[in-house]
């Protein structure tokens with residue numbers, strides 16, 4: 001199998017249908033918040049490769065990805081069922097969407113996009129900058145990290161999945177408060193881009209990662 005073999009150090013539930021995997025960091029691997037890896041594994045003997053975005057604010061001996069479990073998916077349920085100690089293969093990091101600790105941020109997340117969103121907000125705080133997290137999900141994940149961010153002074157707006165008007169309102173209220181990021185599946189990031197433009201912002205200036 002292509003890619004660097006790494007150990008899955010741990011798998012923990014971080015919300016309904018959502019797990020965080022702590023992966024061993026390969027030699028010479030460095031990544032910024034916002035970047036993603038290609039993860040390969042062979043749950044049933046046949047190789048499957050999927051992209052996952054970093055959800056830790058930095059890379060040390062390990063780094064984290066957050067995986068939303070699609071019950072009909074080929075790889076995400078298998079990843080969620082790991083115990084830790086298994087080997088997967090990764091390539092990367094990839095992606096030009098990064099946070100360099102240089103400005104205030106407004107990460108907007110749908111579903112498992114909360115992983116990179118929370119990591120960028122944490123990295124901003126660690127660098128002495130402000131963060132507003134806007135998150136659309138009926139069953140929020142990473143609640144503890146969101147609460148810690150709020151305690152540290154971040155603004156966190158969580159809206160339900162059917163509350164698109166509220167999502168658009170939150171974007172209109174906060175779109176000028178820092179570098180805009182959006183992480184999530186296609187319908188979500190398309191909605192966010194339109195909402196930014198409707199609010200008088202420019203979606204072309206937002207850093208948008210489409211999960212497909």
Ligand SMILES: Cc1cc2nc3c(=O)[nH]c(=O)nc-3n(C[C@H](O)[C@H](O)[C@H](O)COP(=O)(O)OP(=O)(O)OC[C@H]3O[C@@H](n4cnc5c(N)ncnc54)[C@H](O)[C@@H]3O)c2cc1C
Pocket residue numbers: 036050051052053054065066067068069070072073074075076077112113115116209210211212
């Ligand atoms: C740049 C990038 C970053 C990403 N980052 C993240 C991240 O941080 N976290 C995260 O959770 N995900 C992320 N993703 C999405 C991730 O790569 C996977 O797509 C996701 O985990 C689903 O993979 P799966 O193998 O479980 O599901 P898949 O097997 O890919 O299936 C997905 C869905 O499609 C349906 N499907 C599959 N094949 C067909 C078909 N032929 N016809 C009709 N329906 C079909 C399945 O039933 C299932 O509901 C990212 C994607 C990209 C491109």
